[in-house]
Amino acid sequence: MKLVTSLTSPYGRKVRVVLAEKKVPFQLQVENPWLPDSPVPEINPLGKVPVLVLEDGVSVFDSRVIVEYVDHLTPVAHLIPGEPKSRMMVRGVEALADGVADAAVAVYLEKKRPADKQSADWLTLQERTLFRGLEALSEALGEKPWFLGNTMTLADIACGCMLGYLGLRFPEIAWRSAHPNLAKLYDKLMTRPSFRESVPVV
Numbered sequence: 001m002k003l004v005t006s007l008t009s010p011y012g013r014k015v016r017v018v019l020a021e022k023k024v025p026f027q028l029q030v031e032n033p034w035l036p037d038s039p040v041p042e043i044n045p046l047g048k049v050p051v052l053v054l055e056d057g058v059s060v061f062d063s064r065v066i067v068e069y070v071d072h073l074t075p076v077a078h079l080i081p082g083e084p085k086s087r088m089m090v091r092g093v094e095a096l097a098d099g100v101a102d103a104a105v106a107v108y109l110e111k112k113r114p115a116d117k118q119s120a121d122w123l124t125l126q127e128r129t130l131f132r133g134l135e136a137l138s139e140a141l142g143e144k145p146w147f148l149g150n151t152m153t154l155a156d157i158a159c160g161c162m163l164g165y166l167g168l169r170f171p172e173i174a175w176r177s178a179h180p181n182l183a184k185l186y187d188k189l190m191t192r193p194s195f196r197e198s199v200p201v202v
């Protein structure tokens with residue numbers, strides 16, 4: 001199978017980490033979905049990455065559908081629990097982390113527009129979402145080693161990928177000092193080859 005993604009996408013990194021943790025071999029095709037001649041719309045009508053293209057040509061998107069599929073491919077090292085309440089908690093944290101990433105991507109794109117076309121109100125709205133989301137993630141983690149139970153789950157992976165994206169695009173956001181527990185989690189995740197090998201690069 002082939003994963004089509006950019007090397008900056010937090011959602012693409014989430015999928016790469018899950019594929020690596022599940023030891024599922026894949027080919028990586030790097031694409032920038034923002035370019036006018038991007039081939040991404042041919043495999044995803046939404047024009048977004050990541051997209052997982054299966055051997056039979058089926059396109060799987062978005063990242064939440066891809067990770068669900070990949071987690072079921074092998075019975076080892078499940079990253080999404082089967083028990084309904086635990087599953088809901090893990091997917092809830094993933095939704096929160098992805099939502100913070102959505103707000104961060106929105107701020108990044110707005111700030112790329114010419115200064116006179118940027119909306120201060122829109123930026124404020126997105127920034128508030130971003131900081132509220134970080135606060136909620138920090139509270140959910142508390143002093144626990146992982147978001148749920150004694151092992152890493154998709155919740156930790158999604159949160160780590162979002163934090164890595166903030167580090168790339170918004171080095172001025174002091175999330176490490178505001179939320180030392182999230183910093184500790186990120187540093188722990190970065191000891192794993194899956195995270196080290198998918199650090200976002202421009």
Ligand code: GSF
Pocket residue numbers: 008009010011012033034046047048049050062063064098105
């Ligand atoms: C988000 C994908 C996305 O926004 C997911 O896969 O989880 N909910 C989706 N991807 C961005 C790139 S990035 O900022 O990660 C993208 O492909 N944007 C292209 C566009 O035209 O919006």
